[in-house]
Amino acid sequence: MVTVVSGLINVLIIAIYATVAMMIGILFMGIGRKIVARVHNRVGPPIYQGFIDIAKLILKKTNITHGWIYDLALLFSITGIVLTILFLPIGGVKLLSTEGDAFLVLYLLAIPALGFALGAGASGNPNSAIGVMRALVMMLSYELPFVISMVALMIYYDTTSIAEIVASQYGKWAILIPPFAISAAVADMALQGMLMEAPFDIPIAPHEIASGPMAEFGGKHLGSLMIYKAGTIVAYTTLFVDLFLGGGVVMKGGIVADVVNFIVWFILIFLVFTLSLLINTSFPRFRIEQAFKFYWKYEAVLAIIALVWVYWMVIS
Amino acid sequence: MKYEEWSKISRIASKKSLWILHFCTGCGAIEMPPVMTSRFDMERFGMAPMATPRQADVLLITGYLTVKTLKRVIQVYEQMQDPKYVVAFGSCPINGGMYWDSYNTINQLDKYLPVDLYLAGCMPRPEGIINAMMELMEMIEKGEARGWEKYRKNYEKYKKNQEMAFKFGKVEE
Ligand code: SF4
Numbered sequence: 226m227v228t229v230v231s232g233l234i235n236v237l238i239i240a241i242y243a244t245v246a247m248m249i250g251i252l253f254m255g256i257g258r259k260i261v262a263r264v265h266n267r268v269g270p271p272i273y274q275g276f277i278d279i280a281k282l283i284l285k286k287t288n289i290t291h292g293w294i295y296d297l298a299l300l301f302s303i304t305g306i307v308l309t310i311l312f313l314p315i316g317g318v319k320l321l322s323t324e325g326d327a328f329l330v331l332y333l334l335a336i337p338a339l340g341f342a343l344g345a346g347a348s349g350n351p352n353s354a355i356g357v358m359r360a361l362v363m364m365l366s367y368e369l370p371f372v373i374s375m376v377a378l379m380i381y382y383d384t385t386s387i388a389e390i391v392a393s394q395y396g397k398w399a400i401l402i403p404p405f406a407i408s409a410a411v412a413d414m415a416l417q418g419m420l421m422e423a424p425f426d427i428p429i430a431p432h433e434i435a436s437g438p439m440a441e442f443g444g445k446h447l448g449s450l451m452i453y454k455a456g457t458i459v460a461y462t463t464l465f466v467d468l469f470l471g472g473g474v475v476m477k478g479g480i481v482a483d484v485v486n487f488i489v490w491f492i493l494i495f496l497v498f499t500l501s502l503l504i505n506t507s508f509p510r511f512r513i514e515q516a517f518k519f520y521w522k523y524e525a526v527l528a529i530i531a532l533v534w535v536y537w538m539v540i541s
Numbered sequence: 542m543k544y545e546e547w548s549k550i551s552r553i554a555s556k557k558s559l560w561i562l563h564f565c566t567g568c569g570a571i572e573m574p575p576v577m578t579s580r581f582d583m584e585r586f587g588m589a590p591m592a593t594p595r596q597a598d599v600l601l602i603t604g605y606l607t608v609k610t611l612k613r614v615i616q617v618y619e620q621m622q623d624p625k626y627v628v629a630f631g632s633c634p635i636n637g638g639m640y641w642d643s644y645n646t647i648n649q650l651d652k653y654l655p656v657d658l659y660l661a662g663c664m665p666r667p668e669g670i671i672n673a674m675m676e677l678m679e680m681i682e683k684g685e686a687r688g689w690e691k692y693r694k695n696y697e698k699y700k701k702n703q704e705m706a707f708k709f710g711k712v713e714e
Contacts (some may be wrong), residue, residue, distance in 0.1 A: 274557075277554055277587060280551075280554040284551035285622050432592075435592040436593060439596070441595055442596065443596050
């Protein structure tokens, strides 16, 4: 009986956790549009615009579907992103993390993107096909430098668990150690690609391929897609903060410490997101082969330099 | 909750986030960039340009329509998801404007598609466009912008006019 109750409480906590994370993501989309508008010297929409947009899309009267793969693919990607968020320590609190979850998260990060690609492919629009192709090439390109940076962290802290990487950074963030400053810069550019912000917004390029994979989405489906997008913002920025900025952990023990850590985590992911938006507003778009070259030629080499440096630090 | 309240919520949400598909047919298209960018900034009302008809709520017909373009406009309109609104720009879609006796442009858009709001002027200034959009928002909140329902109800009539136009040019007069 007790186990059932505690299990139910766990499920409830996880549900609240995921909902709050999604809400934060939707809020960030509105804030992001506001920031971009301020950079353009405009007023911009109110910061709760994301909620209104999603409400409108969900309440649309007709929702054209393109078959059950198209419907289920969205569910697939939202589930994937929620699972990823649950595996990441937020403000030092870990819900589902286990030993070796760094690899698991890397694997999980690919699932939502594939689900998105599946849905776009099922819609049958040629622009979507081009967009999906580009998204897959992008995934291939940013993952190499990102994984090398992560391996450097794993070697230095001698663990494959993100929670432990976060715990070992208590008091001294990884980014303050010289080789990891390079890794962090590399990972930040990879983040730019993951969030599909310029100069790597190649897959969704609205002016070239009519927003690519999203071309055929409308009504409820587009609404779910926006929720998925909100989830990716939280997941990817949290991953970066966990890896390089100590996951926002500044205090230990007690409920007060948890609240403080949560606030610090919120501020940190907000800063990371703002940085990515500022890069987004200041650069035009790469072509796909330029992006590929950028990641594999420059980023990957930098990441390897950091890796060798870390290795040398560890063995000496 | 009652249906009335739900539809009210959906109308308010719809009003606060109008996504626009500007079908650039005639001269009016040139007035859209200033409306979108820093000077007039329509994003502060929650309006945003969209890339495809599936995502959009408002179809802007920016100027005269030739019979050939009309075909495409109708296709685009039918791809949009309900509730959807049509705003006709300039005097050309109202009564033909300065192309009223042209052999290949239609004179009254209302015969072929349900227009929710006309925006007079040859061509309307960006202030006029913003004003019209505010008007449309008010109409949506009051539940007066019902062009999409009209189109579903009177589909036969619209279809007949469209077929006629494709065959013989225009059906007015
Ligand atoms: S109303 Fe005037 S500006 Fe607009 S399309 Fe007609 S001629 Fe051009």
